[in-house]
Amino acid sequence: MKRSPPSSNLSSIFRIVRAFPSKSSPSPPPPSSLVSSAEKTLFESDTSSHETPSPSFSSFSSSSKSICAGSLLQLYSKKFSKLSSRSRTSYVKRTGGLAASKLNLDDSDKFDYLARKQLSSDISSVLSDTSPGPNIETEKLLETVLDIPWLSNTNPLLSSRQKEVSRVRKQKWVFKCTQDRRFQQLIKTCTEKIGAEAAMTVFQKLGRETGIKEYNALINVCIQKAKDADDDDIALQEVYNAYHLLGIMKEQGLELDEPTYGPLLRYLVDAGMENGFHHVTELVNGNSENSILKFSYYEMLLYVNINDEKKLRQLCDKAMATDEKEKHDVIGNYLMALCESGNLREEILLLLDVLDITRISSRRLVIEIFKWLGRQQKDSIAQKFLLAINDYGEVEDLSEFIFSYVANLPNLLVEDVILKYKSLHEKLKVVHSSASYEKLISHCCNLREVYTVLDLADEMVDIGLVLDLEVLHAILHAIEEAREYILVSRIRSLICRQNLIPNAETFRRLINLVIRMKDFNAAYDMLDDMEKQNVKPTATIYNIIMAGYFREKNFYRAKMVLKQMEAANVKPDSQTFSYLISNSDSEGEIIKYYEEMKQTGLQLTKQIYVSLISAYATCGQIEKAKQVMNEKRIPIKNLNEIKSALVSVLASNGQISDALGVYDEIKNNKSSLEPKAVLCIIDNLQREDGQLDRMLEVLKELEEADSDIWTDGCCRVLLYCVRFNHISVAVDLLKQLEDVTRDNEMGMEIVIDEVYSVVAEGDPAILQGGLDLFHAIKKDLGISPSRKVYDFLLTACVYTKSLENSLKIWKEYQDAGLPYNVVSFLRMYQALVACGDYMTAKVFRKKIPKDDPHVRYILEEYDRIYAGSTSQGEKKNKNKKKNSLPLQISKDDE
Numbered sequence: 001m002k003r004s005p006p007s008s009n010l011s012s013i014f015r016i017v018r019a020f021p022s023k024s025s026p027s028p029p030p031p032s033s034l035v036s037s038a039e040k041t042l043f044e045s046d047t048s049s050h051e052t053p054s055p056s057f058s059s060f061s062s063s064s065k066s067i068c069a070g071s072l073l074q075l076y077s078k079k080f081s082k083l084s085s086r087s088r089t090s091y092v093k094r095t096g097g098l099a100a101s102k103l104n105l106d107d108s109d110k111f112d113y114l115a116r117k118q119l120s121s122d123i124s125s126v127l128s129d130t131s132p133g134p135n136i137e138t139e140k141l142l143e144t145v146l147d148i149p150w151l152s153n154t155n156p157l158l159s160s161r162q163k164e165v166s167r168v169r170k171q172k173w174v175f176k177c178t179q180d181r182r183f184q185q186l187i188k189t190c191t192e193k194i195g196a197e198a199a200m201t202v203f204q205k206l207g208r209e210t211g212i213k214e215y216n217a218l219i220n221v222c223i224q225k226a227k228d229a230d231d232d233d234i235a236l237q238e239v240y241n242a243y244h245l246l247g248i249m250k251e252q253g254l255e256l257d258e259p260t261y262g263p264l265l266r267y268l269v270d271a272g273m274e275n276g277f278h279h280v281t282e283l284v285n286g287n288s289e290n291s292i293l294k295f296s297y298y299e300m301l302l303y304v305n306i307n308d309e310k311k312l313r314q315l316c317d318k319a320m321a322t323d324e325k326e327k328h329d330v331i332g333n334y335l336m337a338l339c340e341s342g343n344l345r346e347e348i349l350l351l352l353d354v355l356d357i358t359r360i361s362s363r364r365l366v367i368e369i370f371k372w373l374g375r376q377q378k379d380s381i382a383q384k385f386l387l388a389i390n391d392y393g394e395v396e397d398l399s400e401f402i403f404s405y406v407a408n409l410p411n412l413l414v415e416d417v418i419l420k421y422k423s424l425h426e427k428l429k430v431v432h433s434s435a436s437y438e439k440l441i442s443h444c445c446n447l448r449e450v451y452t453v454l455d456l457a458d459e460m461v462d463i464g465l466v467l468d469l470e471v472l473h474a475i476l477h478a479i480e481e482a483r484e485y486i487l488v489s490r491i492r493s494l495i496c497r498q499n500l501i502p503n504a505e506t507f508r509r510l511i512n513l514v515i516r517m518k519d520f521n522a523a524y525d526m527l528d529d530m531e532k533q534n535v536k537p538t539a540t541i542y543n544i545i546m547a548g549y550f551r552e553k554n555f556y557r558a559k560m561v562l563k564q565m566e567a568a569n570v571k572p573d574s575q576t577f578s579y580l581i582s583n584s585d586s587e588g589e590i591i592k593y594y595e596e597m598k599q600t601g602l603q604l605t606k607q608i609y610v611s612l613i614s615a616y617a618t619c620g621q622i623e624k625a626k627q628v629m630n631e632k633r634i635p636i637k638n639l640n641e642i643k644s645a646l647v648s649v650l651a652s653n654g655q656i657s658d659a660l661g662v663y664d665e666i667k668n669n670k671s672s673l674e675p676k677a678v679l680c681i682i683d684n685l686q687r688e689d690g691q692l693d694r695m696l697e698v699l700k701e702l703e704e705a706d707s708d709i710w711t712d713g714c715c716r717v718l719l720y721c722v723r724f725n726h727i728s729v730a731v732d733l734l735k736q737l738e739d740v741t742r743d744n745e746m747g748m749e750i751v752i753d754e755v756y757s758v759v760a761e762g763d764p765a766i767l768q769g770g771l772d773l774f775h776a777i778k779k780d781l782g783i784s785p786s787r788k789v790y791d792f793l794l795t796a797c798v799y800t801k802s803l804e805n806s807l808k809i810w811k812e813y814q815d816a817g818l819p820y821n822v823v824s825f826l827r828m829y830q831a832l833v834a835c836g837d838y839m840t841a842k843v844f845r846k847k848i849p850k851d852d853p854h855v856r857y858i859l860e861e862y863d864r865i866y867a868g869s870t871s872q873g874e875k876k877n878k879n880k881k882k883n884s885l886p887l888q889i890s891k892d893d894e
Contacts (some may be wrong), residue, residue, distance in 0.1 A: 226238035
């Protein structure tokens with residue numbers, strides 16, 4: 001049998017696991033992780049009453065054999081050993097004995113081969129949710145993936161092979177910090193598909209030793225599944241699985257630190273499972289020196305959560321009475337847990353009175369205490385602690401504690417925070433530190449107070465403190481977010497004053513800012529500075545310049561950047577060609593840049609495919625844009641995003657039926673459309689009636705998206721409902737929107753105003769729909785529309801010359817309790833003259849205050865616009881009685 005190289009096994013198994021859909025119902029756990037009804041009561045007793053007695057939880061970790069039992073290979077070994085010789089022969093023939101015989105394996109090796117083959121078959125059936133047999137290709141692939149050389153020590157000739165495989169494994173299986181996210185995803189996917197214990201078996205066969213990182217990932221998956229479970233039995237099963245894994249780690253001699261047991265304790269605390277909490281702490285206790293001390297935080301958190309006042313007081317009394325050296329650390333942990341409860345408890349004040357903050361060993365804990373004191377505005381206690389720490393004289397950075405306190409004071413402007421920060425330093429005679437100043441700068445950066453940030457940075461220079469380069473990058477990011485690009489000149493001055501040595505990232509951020517200002521000369525000056533300082537420019541920097549030229553429609557200069565990269569010996573990347581392709585103005589250019597990119601050996605990224613679709617569509621080659629999807633090298637993980645880009649292009653170019661066809665294809669593949677494509681479809685379905693059901697179907701794609709995006713899509717559908725008079729549907733959408741924006745008082749008002757801004761455009765059909773929705777909003781939703789809605793409706797009456805509706809809306813002002821203002825008077829006067837009711841308009845004009853020159857100018861413009869109509873209208877209305885005026889204006893309105 002052909003063996004797969006170890007380096008490819010992990011990626012292969014990941015592709016296989018991802019290829020199958022998740023089950024709608026949880027798969028049965030491996031035999032070793034099954035929880036009996038008696039075992040479940042250990043956790044259920046915390047939340048509900050059961051008659052089943054609760055055995056000791058610690059009995060489950062009595063031996064390594066009981067916890068690790070259930071390995072699939074062991075099960076197959078037992079099964080194989082019980083067979084008679086004739087049965088064994090039959091079993092070998094059924095499960096691949098012929099292949100084994102061709103490899104000249106002895107009996108023990110034959111069993112290893114058979115066990116691995118049977119394991120492949122079983123895992124295949126689990127992944128595909130079917131019985132073993134029909135999926136031959138998947139079975140063969142899994143068989144190859146799991147067929148890893150066992151490297152038996154019985155053959156001395158394999159020594160060199162062992163070293164080679166070991167070297168490859170070290171290269172492939174040593175996971176760095178940058179790979180943690182991918183590994184977590186791998187663990188999660190495998191565990192969801194085949195269970196935690198089967199996943200461990202697979203990784204062991206792949207040569208990946210199960211260490212702390214792997215166990216932590218498995219435990220986190222179990223906890224997350226417990227949180228997501230709707231069934232209590234499933235949740236309890238997953239909690240037990242996590243406990244089970246802790247037991248395995250302990251018996252293997254692995255150290256159990258807080259990152260391992262902390263998530264499980266936090267879950268038990270949140271669930272109020274007191275018995276389970278104590279069993280876990282009992283299992284972990286003694287394995288780490290700091291475990292007992294750290295449990296104090298979780299223990300206090302538990303009793304705060306279940307509101308056990310008696311136990312809370314017992315813990316506090318015990319902590320205050322003890323003379324142990326960890327006393328103040330325990331009190332600090334208790335305070336930290338009590339502070340998280342969100343209310344000022346009596347126990348907090350008692351513990352603060354006896355706390356000696358200078359004897360707390362954890363600096364992080366001290367910082368958390370000062371943060372809480374700031375949030376609760378306990379100025380006297382904070383200053384007492386700061387004085388004590390200052391007198392103690394062995395603190396590295398008291399300035400950081402001061403910042404932690406003042407930065408958490410509520411309802412303070414940035415200027416007041418800085419003033420308080422400086423006054424406490426002066427009062428306590430504390431020297432400012434770079435660390436605390438940088439924290440203060442970061443605090444201001446988060447609030448986008450960029451001018452204040454630069455003032456603080458200048459102060460650091462004045463008092464001789466050095467600014468860290470990473471903090472400078474944070475300042476540059478804040479300037480970009482605040483769009484205060486002009487401040488880049490102050491940044492360059494600051495770099496000179498601080499004698500900082502910028503790196504490539506610093507130059508990238510600076511060049512990005514000057515390009516945003518359209519100052520391309522400054523960008524090239526910085527490129528010269530990079531050369532002088534021996535900092536090699538990157539393709540990303542040139543891409544920023546190229547993108548800037550393309551935004552300015554300066555295609556000649558943009559394409560010249562590619563030659564400048566060649567001159568500087570900088571290789572273009574995929575993003576470079578993505579810009580060039582998407583901005584090509586002919587099919588020939590698209591092909592040219594595409595071929596150049598292939599010659600450089602660059603990978604075809606998602607951006608390249610999206611650029612090809614966009615470029616072909618821009619050139620009018622819609623069919624070729626569709627053909628991009630026929631490319632076989634498109635990564636499966638990017639397929640949905642690329643299809644969504646095609647949907648946007650098709651919808652924008654009027655091929656809405658084709659766009660909906662691709663959308664249906666995405667939906668049939670159990671995927672979802674990207675939000676941008678959803679909004680594009682909704683916009684292009686607006687043009688004709690009869691598309692409501694389709695629009696509502698597409699809108700559902702945004703339910704899992706950000707609430708702002710869903711609100712945007714909902715607003716567009718509301719406009720459609722108003723345009724084609726689907727008022728009942730509009731009311732239902734507004735009810736959903738009310739739930740989404742419940743925490744945002746202005747949310748509903750802004751959306752309704754946005755809808756009526758379109759009504760103001762003056763389409764008679766839209767005006768009628770707007771009026772119907774207006775009454776429905778007041779009656780069915782109990783919402784009082786803003787003044788803007790009344791103004792928009794009145795403006796629409798001007799365009800549609802609807803006198804009757806104008807008079808009704810004017811009365812609605814009064815019914816809503818909205819006082820008439822100058823704008824209201826002007827809009828109503830305009831409506832009257834536009835509708836031809838000149839007699840009423842003449843009387844009405846006398847009521848408009850004319851002190852403001854702008855008001856007089858607007859009235860003169862109205863007279864000029866409607867001059868011809870006014871003279872004719874006055875002749876027609878000469879015989880009308882003055883008491884026929886349908887408009888009533890009270891003295892208060894005048």
